[in-house]
Amino acid sequence: MQVNHNKSNEKTLSDLKKELIRIGTTNRAKYDLLKEKGSISSSQICRRLKASWYDVVLEIGLKPERYLLPPEDMLEALKGEFKRLGSYTKTFYIENRNKKDFPHPRILIKYLNMSWAEITKACGRKDKIEFVADNVSDEELINEYKKICKELGKVASIKELEKLTAYSFEVYRQHFGSMTEVRRACGFKVKEVKGRPIITKSDCERELLMIYQKYGRISYSQLEKVSTISMSTIHRKFHTTKINEIWDEVLKDEK
Structure with missing residues (x-):
């Protein structure tokens, strides 16, 4: 952390x-x-010094309560943890990780300055990440977004949310429809702009039926090229990543 050591900042640290x-x-x-x-809050300190609480504590020569390994060592340790878990998915990691040694994904993402996909790839993931039912509530997303905003000292942008969330912006969009609605749900003041509509399962079914009528029962890779709805959304709405199961459900009334 690089802090401008003027008298005001030095007094704050002292x-x-x-x-x-x-x-x-x-x-x-x-x-x-x-x-x-009379002492200023931790948020005020972080904003004043333009640094995270972790870095501020290190700057004054104290040990953060949760000691994190240096980034390279943390990635090396994560390789072993992912191998133990047998999964690279965030939700599985959150629920089953060794909480004593490995922090929440949101902390990891910020600490390593990497996205979850980049972290898991660096730790050996070779398969393409497929999104399935997110198993997260509106309330959990609202609480996470509020926490991210509090740490940043401002309302987080989509780019900042994508960087710091333990989930993905796509999950937020599926729950709320747009960033405007996320902020509204959190009680933040929002500009009245038209957001992207929430995509429903019925929308996905109609899209797939139109594709079927034009191209037939095509493969995942072919579907990915012609569908106007992202495959991650389709997977989530049907609660499966298996394209044959999705086609079976969509075409059950066509037989």
């Missing part, structure tokens, strides 16, 4: 170090809860 030593922990939530009256 005061923070004294306060963390007094409290006895570098945990961000505990600092905000137990800090002395």
Whole structure:
């Protein structure tokens, strides 16, 4: 972290170090809860220094409560963890990872400055990522988006969300339809602009029937080229990545 060590910033760092030593922990939530009256919040500190809480704690010479391995070592350790898990999917990792040694995907993505696809590829994933039913609630997405915005100190853009989310923007879009609706659901002030409509399963069925009538029962790779709806959306709406099962369901009334 590169901090401009002017007098104001140096005092901020000095005061923070004294306060963390007094409290006895570098945990961000505990600092905000137990800090002395008049001390600035962790969010204000991060905005003022333009750095993450983790980097701020390192800057003042203290050990972050969750110690993270250096990036290269973390990726090497993740290779073993993914091998143990037998899966590269976020949801499986979130639920089954060794929580003592491996942080949540959102923290990993930010810490390594890599997308989830880049992380898993660096750790040995060779197969193409297929999106299936996301198994995440609206409330979980709202809470995550609010948390990301709080850490950034502003309302997150789509690009920032894609970088920091533990899921994907496509998951958000399927739940809310547009970024405008995500922000509205979070209680943020939004500009009244027309967003992309939510794609329903019926939309997917109509699209596939039109394709079938024109091209027949085509393969995944062929379908990917002609469909106006992304394959990830189709997979999610039908709760399967197997194209034959999708065709069977779509064409069941055509037989």
